[in-house]
Every structure is written in C-alpha cells, then in structure tokens.
Amino acid sequence: MAQHTDLAALVENSPDNEWVRDAACGDLGLEKLDMFFVEAGRTLSKEVVAMCGDCPVRVECLAHAQFRELAGGYFGGVSPSKRRKLVSDVAHGSGESAAASERE
Numbered sequence: 491m492a493q494h495t496d497l498a499a500l501v502e503n504s505p506d507n508e509w510v511r512d513a514a515c516g517d518l519g520l521e522k523l524d525m526f527f528v529e530a531g532r533t534l535s536k537e538v539v540a541m542c543g544d545c546p547v548r549v550e551c552l553a554h555a556q557f558r559e560l561a562g563g564y565f566g567g568v569s570p571s572k573r574r575k576l577v578s579d580v581a582h583g584s585g586e587s588a589a590a591s592e593r594e
C-alpha cells in the first residue's frame with residue numbers, strides 16, 4: 491500500500507470522497523490532522539474552529555462522519571458529543587440542525 495504524506499495525496503486514492511479536494515484542511519500534512527482529534531474535556535484550537543467554520547465542504551464532512559459513525563474527531567465543525575446528541579435527538583424525534591446544535 492502506498493504511503494500518503496498529505497491529505498491531497500490520500501484523496502487521489504479515495505475516489506469516493508472527492509469532496510475532500512475542496513476541504514479547507516486539504517493542504518495540511520497528515521501529521522497535522524491530529525489537531526481535529528482532542529481528548530474529551532479539551533478545547534480545540536481556534537485555528538481548527540475557524541478552518542471548519544469557513545470550509546466549503548462542511549456539510550459533506552459532517553455527513554461523512556455521521557455515515558461512517560466516526561466516534562472521535564471534529565468533523566464538519568461539530569464535535570463528537572454534539573454528533574451523538576444529534577443522532578439521539580433524531581432517533582427521538584427532536585432533531586435540529588447541526589449548526590444550531592453546535593451554537594449552544
């Protein structure tokens with residue numbers, strides 16, 4: 491298997507995720523992607539929050555995380571705990587938009 495050194499190279503080999511080509515984080519090296527994964531109770535960097543907030547593929551990113559049931563990571567500007575709450579709310583008929591939930 492080929493080694494990928496950045497997200498763009500990884501995407502070249504992931505045709506199912508073409509939306510990543512437009513990701514605001516697409517130019518980051520793979521070694522920087524851990525910025526999107528913080529331990530519970532820790533605060534994300536302002537850089538990550540701003541990057542995701544301005545990302546043109548935020549919705550696709552969030553949908554990817556939900557579809558793949560990714561337990562960790564800040565995807566689409568939504569934390570793992572907020573994603574779990576969204577799933578629970580939808581299951582119980584009290585769903586709201588991810589953006590509205592994250593503003594709480």
Ligand code: SF4
Nearest residue numbers: 513515542545551566
């Ligand atoms: S929303 Fe954030 S994590 Fe998702 S693709 Fe955009 S910059 Fe990357």
